[in-house]
Amino acid sequence: MAGVSDAVVSYTLNGRAPVAPATAERVREAIRTLGYRPNHTARALKSGSSGAIALIAPRGEDPAFTNPFFTEFAATAEDLARRRGFAFYMASYALDRETVVDRLQEFADRQVDGALIIPDDRRDRRSVAAIDAVGVPWVQVDTVDPIPGASTVGADLYRGGVDATTHLADHGHRRIGYVGHVGDEPRHRAWQDTCRRLGLDPGPALPARFTREGGYAAASRMVRAGDLPPALFAASDLVALGVLRAFHEAGVAVPDDVALVSFDGSWEAEYSWPALTSVRQPIEEMADAALTQLLAADSADSSEPTDPPDAADGLEASDGLAQRHRRERHSVFPGRLVLRASCGTH
Amino acid sequence: MAGVSDAVVSYTLNGRAPVAPATAERVREAIRTLGYRPNHTARALKSGSSGAIALIAPRGEDPAFTNPFFTEFAATAEDLARRRGFAFYMASYALDRETVVDRLQEFADRQVDGALIIPDDRRDRRSVAAIDAVGVPWVQVDTVDPIPGASTVGADLYRGGVDATTHLADHGHRRIGYVGHVGDEPRHRAWQDTCRRLGLDPGPALPARFTREGGYAAASRMVRAGDLPPALFAASDLVALGVLRAFHEAGVAVPDDVALVSFDGSWEAEYSWPALTSVRQPIEEMADAALTQLLAADSADSSEPTDPPDAADGLEASDGLAQRHRRERHSVFPGRLVLRASCGTH
């Protein structure tokens, strides 16, 4: 219709070759009136890239994305990816029946340009090698510790734990408890270290899965044991919500009997009763960094390793390897304590 | 490696032509050892179908999928779609900045086989024609009323509203209020009709958007007006959560001062305080019906209209047109009242 070859249409659309302004206008005109849309499938077949980025998230045991933190992250990442000109699709996995690799393969078969991966709550020990084998650039978000050989992004859980515990201590509580993952978990260590450093009596530490049910079960145990600390740090909003329910049922008043601070700062924390004081996850920063790292890894695939990446955002893990392998980058961002009613100081 | 042409590999994989058992085995063997994966992009280019289904959901004004009902629906639909052998991807839209059609186009450019569309809260008046123009089979879920020319699935909101109101009336409340969309909204009409039918005094009807904030604002107004009915029907869990917060702040006890029943039955309703009695959405049935209708529309595209579809599930809208156009089908499923603490009868 514009009287040109298909190549020229491609040139006008992608700017990979010069096109006379007049021709370009004719082409665009034709595109408009014809309602032409480039077939991304064909484009992907030819170029190996589909202009899409995927997010792969865990679904937990429940038949839902029960964690508002994930949905907030997903929405934010989607927005940022689109702003960078990528389509953004999401799929989820239930660890019992399927794996991250299954989902990633599906996306790979459709030529996605990269994937953001959220690991499962349950310390999912996937091998970096298996994911790498799929051949799609990827970045793991919501990461606790750096993973050798992988590009990762996470919140500074340790520092968040220190902030939460310190806040409680600052307001006079001499005994502070903990609910959440225990052991090799930064928030747990942060609570321990802070109590020790401030010479506080560490209250009970109750192991709990990062779910509402986990928090409920743990707090119920606490109530039955009759050992209620005057202050409590819950390692996630979901856990805190479960704790709140158990306390309500037992007639334990928050914050009067027990002051509560949690972690995540999702919107659910705002509409609970009482509203939760919580360390807000740096969602936007993490999403942005993840995308940046993903896209950097992408371009690094084709070009020779030249300069180290401009270490812009986040506190780079000062890992000597980061220079050699662009993929091995770990960015960490601090959270921010949001004061609401549950800590009793607001 | 198997010593056969690429055509035979295709035959083995897709069964579109007979393959000798021995050859098939050699091919599969080669596929295994080579780790070969068919390129869905090429397949889609050739066949026009990528074996993927999309879900397009609204994101609301907040930077998140704030409605747990949607995330539950998404997870369920994803599961069911995979069981039927389709990959399932999800994308969302923020009505202020983008449209369903934008997202659908992106998916169409990548040859999805069909799309499930969740309309926006805000009575989003999209034209069926614009969506149809994209050329991808689609089904609208979470639909209030049938849409001429479209295939739709929804919950029986009217009946749910009747059940909720009746439950409150059954337990002695002679005056019942309402919070939610008003006017042309089945739950509102159901509340009105039921109050009238039972000779009850309809309490205040407060218009509210289907968000936590909407419920909070409406209930705050109610408190300020000093007109608290002994019982209240909130048209969604989100609204009820907002109501709960306003009541807590004002020292209004639920269910003692006001008995509350809501609609959706999402998990958030279970961990609020008090836990919400709610009409549970028939999520699984809706997701299954939506997929069935989508896939039926799909095959109807190619084949001549023959027999009417086996009207299996749901109460078919007895619309004479449904026979002529397979796409025009509206399935409605009843919800189920789940008793918890907020209604005070449990």
Added chain:
DNA sequence: ATGAAAGCGCTAACAT
């Protein structure tokens, strides 16, 4: 039962 060959809609050399 299997192979040869064409073509899906693009992009990228390579001409001109």
Added chain:
DNA sequence: ATGTTAGCGCTTTCAT
């Protein structure tokens, strides 16, 4: 600045 051509990895006639 634009056209010609080849080819991305499949599926599908059409032969054999």
